[in-house]
Amino acid sequence: MTHFHAVVWLDHQEARVFQFGEGDLEKTVVHGHKQNLHHRSGCIGDGRAPADIAFFDDIEGALSGAGEVLVLGPGAAKLEFVRHATKFRPALEHRIIGVETVDHPSDGQLVAYARKYFHAKDRMRPLLQPA
Template sequence: MTHYHAAVWLDHREARIFEIGTDEVEKFTVHAHPHHRQVHHKHGVLGSGHSEGDKHFFEEIVSHLQAPQEILITGPAKAKLELMRHLHKHAHGVEAKVVGVETVDHPTDGQLVAYARKYFDKVDRMRG
């Protein structure tokens, strides 16, 4: 089933994607490949501190974000911003549907869905 809204919560280990309808929610979970987790960045060494494997993780997330028309991206740290950079470089259509990027620690699924519903309601009210 296709829903108008999607909320994503991610860190460097997993992404939880929720397609949110009026009365129902569909959840997808994407796991990062264990050998492609965050690389510790040494002082004075160029690079992002992340492996190329992040690209595959982000591409799998993007594959779940094609149908929703409004997307909220959340997470506790830098992964959400890295996903936005990936969208900017590789998925302009999905990037255009992002209505917000918010820092959210480690909510339960229910807490995240409630947060997203309030967020989307606020966005809709601001548009008039």
């Protein structure tokens, strides 16, 4: 089933993807592939793990069919995901209409937040004039 709106909440370990319409809802959970990287004294580099490209690709797959996507999360993972989409997945980038910082909501809170966000966005769009 395809839906027009989708919201993805992600951190570096997990992504919760919800696609929804007027009365229906579909949830997908995607788990990250990388292990945590611990910085050691005397090592070259900043100690941060590189972006988990396979994780981002799995999230993109879970968003297939969505016309508009809202990306939420507590930290940098959401921004890394959007940068990845901008650089490597232009079709997904054009569907991302918002990126916001949100801590750790429940599934119900997340869907309610997204519905309210999309409702407000839809109201701000100009109406198409009939030809």
